[in-house]
Amino acid sequence: MVQFFLSKASMPRAGRLISRPRLVRMFTDGVDARLVLVAAPAGFGKTTAVVDWLTHSEVDRAWLSLDADDNDLSKFLRYLWTAIVGSPSLPGRAGSGPPDAAEAIGEIVAVLARGTAPAVIVLDDFHVIVSAQVQGAVRLLLEHLPDHVRLVVVGRHDPALPLSLLRARAQLLEVRADALAFTDEETGAFLRERMGLDLSRADVTALGAGTEGWPAVLQLAGVWLSGTTATSARVRELAASNRFVLDFVSDEVLSGLPAATVDFLLRTSLLERLTGGLCDAVTGRDDGRAMLEYLDRSNLLVQPLEEGREWYRYHRLFADVLRARLSASRPDELPVLQRRAAGWYDEHGYAADAIEHALSCKDWEFASGLLAKASAAVIHAAEYVTLLGWLDRLPVVVLREDSLLSTRYAWALALTGRVDEVERRLADAEEALPRAQQAGRPDVVSARSQFALIRSVVARTTGDGAAAVAHARDALREAPADLAEDRRVLLNADAQALLGHALWAVGDVDGAMAAYRTARPLLQASGNWIGLADIARNLARLEVGAGRLRQALAECHDALGPPDHCAIPALAPVHLARAEVLHRLRDPDAAAAAELALTLARDGGDTATAHDARLLLERLTREPPPDAQHAQGETVAPLTQRELEVLRLTAAGRSNRQIATELYLALGTVKSHLHAIAGKLGAANRVEAVAIARRSGLLP
C-alpha cells in the first residue's frame, strides 16, 4: 500500500546548503554517546545536518523518516526492520493480534549484534510519534542497543526518552537550536556560495540577528535579497521589523514573485510531494514541470527528492506558510484542489494518497469507491489500523449504506481482536446487502460467505470452538454456485484453513488435518504463502503430536513444493517446522534447516519465526549430534560443551569478541574458557590448542 516505501527507509539526498564542518565535528566527537538528540524547531536544518555528517562518515546507517502513520506499532516495527535489515518486511500474520514489541526489538538487536562496525540508526521527524507503544519500543531499542550502534533521534521537540539518565551517564549528545543556528560566518558563506550575494560584514551581522540564524528563514531572506541591488536597505528593513520574522520574509518573497508563480505555489501547496503531471492536474495549467524546474533553478523554494528530478517537495516551513495563505485567501478552492489531486493519484496507482485527499475534500462517493477498490489489499497487508482510520473518517450513514465497506470494517475489527464491535458492522452489511446486490456490484457476490468467515474468526478468538467450526462450514455452504473460478479458490482456501483451525481447537485432529490438506493446494494456487505457511506448520505439529515424524517431514516438503518456492521468506515457518522435526529425528541437517529458517525470517521481517529459529539454533549448538559427544569421551581431560563450542569457533577463525556475540557470553567468560581449554589440552596458546584438538579428533 505504501508507494514511497523505499524513500521512507533511505537517507534523503544531501541538500544544497553549505557544508558545516563545525556541526560534523560535533557529531563525530560524540562517538561515545548511545543517543544523539537533534532537537530544534522546523527549518533549523536538522535533517540536513545529520545527512551532512553521515555523508562525511564511514559508519553504517539505517534511516527511517517517520510520519503520522507510524503511530501504528506494527507499521513502525516493519519500517524499522526494513531500515535496519534492508529487506522489506512481510505483513503480520492475519489475526495474530497486536505485534510483540519486545520480541521484534529483540530480533532487531540480534541482527545488529552480528556486526561490529560502528553504525547509526536515524529516526527522523520523531516528534510525529505520539503513540506510547511506539515510544516504548524505541526506549526498548535504546536500552538494548549493542555498543557499536548509536541511535539518532531527530525532531522538533524533546522525545519521551530517558534523557536525564543518559545525560548523567554522559551517553547523550545533544545538538540543539543554538548549535544548528547559522553563525555570522556561515550566513555570509551561505549567501555568497548559494545565492551569489556578497553582503558587507555589518549586513551579515544584522541579518543574522534579525533571523536569529534560522536557516530556512535565511534561505527565504536570500531569495528576497537577491531580487534587488539595494540589499543593505532591505536588511535594515528586516532588522527593524517587529513582525514574526517568518511572516515578514515570506510576505516579501511572495510579493516579489510574478502573479502566475504565486498562484502556482498556493495551488500546489497542499501536495506533500510534487511532480509535473500532478501539479498540472491540480492547477489546471500545463506548466507544472517547467515551473518546478524554474523554482529548483532560480532559488531554494523546492527540493528535488531524487537524482532524476521527477519529484520535489516544498520546504516544510514554506509549505506551511503557503497552506495557511491558501486557506485564508481562497477557502473554497481547497476542496476542489484536493479532489483533483485525489483523481490524479488514483489514475497513477497511488491508492493511499488518493484516499487521503478524497477523504480530506469530503467527496464521500469517490472516497468510498477508492476504499472499496483498495481495502482488500490493505487487509492483506495487515494494515488494519490504517484501514479503520480511513473508514472512521467516512460519515456513519455513508459507511452503513455500503455493504462491502461495512464487511471490510468487520474484517479489520475481527482481525485486530476488537470482536465486540464486529456484529454491529455485520448487521449493517447484511441490511445494505440487498441494495448492493440489486445494483449488481460484483464485489458482494460472496458476501454471505464473508460474513460467516468473519464470524468464524470471532468465535475462535472468543474461544467458542464449536461456533467457529459451524461458521466455517456455513461459509463453504453459502459459496454461490456462479462464483468465478479465481474467487472460488480464494474463498475456499480461506474457509478450509479457518475450518482446520476451528476443528483443531475443538480437538478434532483428523478433521483439522483433512481441512488443512484441502486448503493446501488452494493456497498454493492463489499464491497465499502466509496462509500456506500457517497450515503447513500446523500440519507438521499435528503429525509430530501423533508420533509420525516422517509424515511430519513430508508435510513440510509438500508445502515447500518446487525448489524455487523454498526461498520465499513467507515460508520461513515451514522451514522452522522442518528443522524442529529433523532435530527430533537426530538428523544432522537440522541445523542447516534452522539456519535457513532464520535467514528467511530475517529477510521477511518475521520476527516471531526468527526468534524461535534462533532459539532452536542455540539449542542445537548446545546439543551436538551423538558422534561429537562420542569424540569428547576419548579425551584425557574432557572439555565441557561450552568449551567445545568456544574451541570450534576459535578454529573457525573467530575473534574473542565475535565468539562472545555468537554464544551470548561476556568477553571475559570467553577468555576464561580459552584459558581452561589451553590448560586441559596442555597448549601454550589458542593456535596450539586448535592444533592439539584436531590431532586428538576433538575437532574435524
Next chain:
Amino acid sequence: MSQSLSCQIEVRGLLDPSWAQAFDGLTLDPSPDGTVLTCTVGDQAALHGVLALIRDSGVPIISITVRSPTQEA
C-alpha cells in the same frame, strides 16, 4: 546551551506524583484548580517536549507561563 527557560504550567485536576519522573526536574504542586507543574528547560525544543508530554496525556491546560531568568530578575 542557550539561555534556560523556567516554565509553570497549571493543569486541571490533581496529578499523580509519579509524573515528576516523566521529565527532567519536573516538580508538582497542588493549586486551587488542579496542579502546577514547574520545570526549567534548556531551550524551546525542550519546552515543547514538556508540552507534548502533557498533550499526549490529555490533561487540560489552564495556564502557561514561561520566563527567562533575566526577565525574572
